[in-house]
Amino acid sequence: MAALFGASEDEGVLGWQERALCAQTDPEAFFPEKGGSTREAKRVCSSCExxxxxxxxxxxxxxxxxxxxxxxERERRRLKQLKHRVV
Incomplete structure (x- = not known):
């Protein structure tokens, strides 16, 4: 299945990072200052394979x-809390 998406079997556990769109984008967008906008990073993520x-x-x-x-960070924290409540 991975070969269908251009991934090799031996790309390793973190091989997905090489295919991540953020690797081709300004990293500062993914680590905004407190209160800064996350819009650009989320836009990139929305189309990332x-x-x-x-x-x-x-x-x-x-x-x-x-x-x-x-x-x-806040959204991931909420997701983890919901997951723990369900389990």
Whole structure:
């Protein structure tokens, strides 16, 4: 299945990062100052083919800063809280 999307079998656990659109974009957009806009980063994420992998990585590694998988720190925190309530 991965080969269909241009990923090789041996690209490694973090190989998705090479295909991430944010790797081709200004990194500052993904780490805005407190109160800064997240609009540009979320726009990039919305069309990224590895958005799910990115979000899973951020949740599994408890990333506390930046936009990951299209979600802000606050949005990821809420998602984790909801997940814990359901489980």
């Amino acid at each position: 590895v958005r799910v992998e990115c979000l899973e990585y951020a949740l599994m590694n408890d990333e506390r800063f930046g936009i990951w998988g299209g979600l802000s």
